[in-house]
Each structure stands twice: as C-alpha cells, then as structure tokens.
Amino acid sequence: MVVVGYDGLELLDVASVTSCLDLANRLGATPAYDVRFATLSGAPARCDSGLALPAQVALSDVTGSVHTLIVSGGLGHKAAAADAGLLAQVRRLARRARRVASVCTGATVLAATGLLDGRRVTTHWHYADELAAAYPAVQVDAAPIFVRDDKVWTSGGVTAALDLALAFVEADHGAERARWVAMGLVTYLQRPGNQAQMSMFVRARRPEHDVVRRVVDHATAHPGADLCTARLASVAGVSERHLTRLLVEHAGQTPARMVRQIRLEAAATALVTTDEPVATIAKATGFRSGETLRQAFHAWFGISPTHYRSVHRGKA
Known part of the structure; x- marks a missing residue:
C-alpha cells in the first residue's frame, strides 16, 4: 500500500488511511497491510498545518507489485498536479497497482494523469466544481463519501479518508x-460510499438569526414532538407568517420542509445506532407509522429504512 504525499498535504488524509490499516493489522488482518508513505524525492512532506511528515521511500524507488496506490489531498494539490515528475511516477505505479485511489483533493492529481478520464469520481465538496471545470472528461459527483469505478476509488474530503480505508478493509477482509x-477507531459509524458528504447538522453554519436558531435547535432536540408551524411559531414568539418568512430567508426552506429533514436525519441516525424496530423509530422521530417513515425515507434518500440500516452496518 503506497500513500503518496507532497508539500501542502492534509495530515488527516494520510493518518486516517494509515491508522485504519494499521489497526486492521493489529486485529489480525491476513495478509497484513504493508503501508509505505512516499514522496517524489523521498524528502519529508510539509503538511498544511506546518508539520513535516517524513517519507519512508522515494516514489522512484518503489518497485515490484503495488496492491493499492493512494494519492493524498491537501491545499498543495494544484502544485502537485502541475509537477510532471510526480505525475509520471503516479502513472507508472498506477499501471501495476491492483487498486488506485485518491483522498479528498488528491483526485486533482489523478485527474492530471488522465487516470480519471471517463470515470465517475468524487472529491471534497468544496473543490468539486473546480475539478469538473478543469477536467471535463472526468464525471465529478460531489455528493458521495466515496466512489468506486472499477479499480479506481476516490473519496470526499478529509475524514472521508477513514470511510475509504474502512471500505478497503471490508473489500479485502470482510x-x-x-x-x-471502526469500533477500535471509535468512529461514529461506518458510512457507505453513497451517503452524502454533508448532513444538515454540519453542511452550513448554524443560523445566525436568533429566532431561526431557536426554532432549529428546538426541532432538532425534539424530533418526535408537535412541530407544526403554529407550535414552532409559539416557541419562537412570532406569528406563523413571520416564522415562515424568517426560515425561508435565513435557512432556505419552509418550516414543514425543515421539520421533515430534521426528522429524517434523526431517523437515519437511530437506524444505524440502535436496534429499535422501524415502527418505534418512526414514532420517536415524529412519523405516524413505519410505513409513513418508509415512504418519506424513500423519497428523500432513495432507499428504504431497512436497506439504509443494512448498508450502513456493512451487512448488505
């Protein structure tokens, strides 16, 4: 397993992969992973944070078979993608690798080699449009945590590297x-590739408007309560009409849509963190029945609650 680094890399992009594979080894993975961190010249790589990460080997010194080639991401991805020597070594190793991958903006480096042409890939959501514009032959999908297209795997931003590495372990060892x-790493849950990179709880700043923030916090804390517009307006101390205007202006959605989204994500979390029946989860998150939840879940996520639970627990 060769992890490629360069100046301006994101340390978490490397550590998430290497720590995951190391723990797999300690838990008895056979054959064990032999992970090497490599830079073009073998010199240390300067991380975005200012830390220096020593390389174990120069890319040109990597010979023989390569199981997986993983290109890290970071703020230095554009400079790395413009380095002809680095691209040549990545192409050389990719030809002999069983699996080629990128983490976060490492997709820019792979795209610059031509290895992503005609493939569906992902990257950090913030850089997805930029990648698509720079490399029109690449099919960029900003939504997934990671994407597998034949032997090429690409992941979303930063901690999505951990999801990618866990997917490697699952593919290799079950x-x-x-x-x-995942339990040893105390990661919240093992997410499948088709889960969106951003949930509603992190994809945007918390609303700055006091009334909107109070309403969102109340709904998030009490998904199973009465969250009709009249009740939310009462919590906020404003009229229903004024609340609707504030939510549209500051949160980009109506009260009903906000409540539906909050309840669905609360249900999704319960599905993968508890063993409660779907009907029980539906009641706890404000849905009239398990069937009502199933219909809403399928409309929002494209799959049933049962399928969502099985996929997220790695049993599909």
Whole structure:
C-alpha cells in the first residue's frame, strides 16, 4: 500500500488511511497491510498545518507489485498536479497497482494523469466544481463519501479518508473485520460510499438569526414532538407568517420542509445506532407509522429504512 504525499498535504488524509490499516493489522488482518508513505524525492512532506511528515521511500524507488496506490489531498494539490515528475511516477505505479485511489483533493492529481478520464469520481465538496471545470472528461459527483469505478476509488474530503480505508478493509477482509476496526477507531459509524458528504447538522453554519436558531435547535432536540408551524411559531414568539418568512430567508426552506429533514436525519441516525424496530423509530422521530417513515425515507434518500440500516452496518 503506497500513500503518496507532497508539500501542502492534509495530515488527516494520510493518518486516517494509515491508522485504519494499521489497526486492521493489529486485529489480525491476513495478509497484513504493508503501508509505505512516499514522496517524489523521498524528502519529508510539509503538511498544511506546518508539520513535516517524513517519507519512508522515494516514489522512484518503489518497485515490484503495488496492491493499492493512494494519492493524498491537501491545499498543495494544484502544485502537485502541475509537477510532471510526480505525475509520471503516479502513472507508472498506477499501471501495476491492483487498486488506485485518491483522498479528498488528491483526485486533482489523478485527474492530471488522465487516470480519471471517463470515470465517475468524487472529491471534497468544496473543490468539486473546480475539478469538473478543469477536467471535463472526468464525471465529478460531489455528493458521495466515496466512489468506486472499477479499480479506481476516490473519496470526499478529509475524514472521508477513514470511510475509504474502512471500505478497503471490508473489500479485502470482510465486513466483520471492518466493523471491528471502526469500533477500535471509535468512529461514529461506518458510512457507505453513497451517503452524502454533508448532513444538515454540519453542511452550513448554524443560523445566525436568533429566532431561526431557536426554532432549529428546538426541532432538532425534539424530533418526535408537535412541530407544526403554529407550535414552532409559539416557541419562537412570532406569528406563523413571520416564522415562515424568517426560515425561508435565513435557512432556505419552509418550516414543514425543515421539520421533515430534521426528522429524517434523526431517523437515519437511530437506524444505524440502535436496534429499535422501524415502527418505534418512526414514532420517536415524529412519523405516524413505519410505513409513513418508509415512504418519506424513500423519497428523500432513495432507499428504504431497512436497506439504509443494512448498508450502513456493512451487512448488505
């Protein structure tokens, strides 16, 4: 397993992969992962944070078979993608690798080699439009945590590297070992590639408007309560009409849509963190029945609650 670094890399992009694979080894993965961190010249790579990460080997010194080639991301991805020597070494190793991957903006480097032409890929959501504009032959999808297109795997931003590495462990050693690794890393849950990179709880800044923030916080804390517009207006101390105007202006959605989204994400979290029946989760998150939740879940996520639960637990 060769992890490619360069000046301006994101340390988490490297550590998420290497720590995951190391723990898989300690939990008995056979054959074990032999992970090497490589730079073009073998010199240390300067991370975005200012830390220096020593390389174990120069890329030109990597010979023989390569199981997986992983290109890290970071703020230095554009300079790396313009380095002819680095691109030549990545192409050389990719030809002999069984699996080629990028983490975050490392997709820019792979795109510059031509290895992503005609493929569906992902990258950090913030850089997705930029990648698509610079490399029109690449099919960029900003939504997923990671994407697998034949032997090429690409992941979203930063901690999505951990999801990618867990997917490697599952592909190589099975879902049960991957779950044990996830537990050992104390990661919240093992997310499948088709989960969106951003949930509603992190994709935008918390509303700055006091009334909107109070309403969102109340709904998030009490998804199973009465969250009709009249009740929310009462919580906020404003009229229903004024609340609707404020939510549209400051949160970009109506009260009903906001409540539906909050309840669905609360249900999704319960599905993968508890063993409660779907009907029980539906009641706890404000849906009239398990069937009502199923219909809403399918409309929002494109799959049933049961399928969502099985995929996120690595049992599909």
